[in-house]
Amino acid sequence: MADKHSLQEIEEAEKKPLWHRLGWLAGIWVGSVLALFVVASLMRLFMNAAGLSTH
Template identity: 50%
Template sequence: MARRIEDAGDEADVRPLWQRLAWLVGFWIAGVASLGLVAWLLKMAMRGAGLST
């Protein structure tokens, strides 16, 4: 049976603070790493096209 909106805030469903912070930090690190990878790939593509300084 589907949960009602009023039941969404039950304290029994809330994960511990350390676990929520770990997910937040994990997603932040993954985001920064993916942006770094895209920047590096663009740099390599520009260098390959002869646009290096």
């Protein structure tokens, strides 16, 4: 039964327009890039506070 339910969900997802699916893909990508930027900035801030620098 669970297989039929998941197959039905897949078929419904494939009916959505391509721009909608690509929009979700782009949104997730942008979110991950922003999260990486925040983590890298915090690490740089902490490293500078500890006296480590690149120059």
